[in-house]
Amino acid sequence: MVEPQPWQDDAKTYMDRHDWAGAIPSLERDIVEHPLDPWSRIFLGVCHVELKNFDLALTHFRAAESLAPDLSAPVGCQGDALCAAGKWEEAGEFYRRALEMNPTDELAMKNWKWWNSQIENA
DSSP states (O other): OOOOOHHHHHHHHHHHTTOHHHHHHHHHHHHHHOTTOHHHHHHHHHHHHHTTOHHHHHHHHHHHHHHOTTOSHHHHHHHHHHHHTTOHHHHHHHHHHHHHHOTTOHHHHHHHHHHHHHHHTO
């Protein structure tokens, strides 16, 4: 059974409203209470991408990847952060890696196809 995480749920409410800065305190608190859960780190990284804090986002995605090395989501999210930062080639490496890790992950497939279409049209 999964332990309830009310701080993470609170943060998702903010994120649903695109209040990225508002979600951060709840995610930070959830990380303190659930240090081994990669998802609050992933969500925190997403908030920082939206706030254009790309280096900080990468730090959180890398921490999530170290907590869940078999999970493709933090790998793909690193691609998102690098892409948003204008580092296209590096982003593609992470999108490819995420797809290789989980070939049935719909988001990984979508990101890889999107990235390739952008490179082809550049």
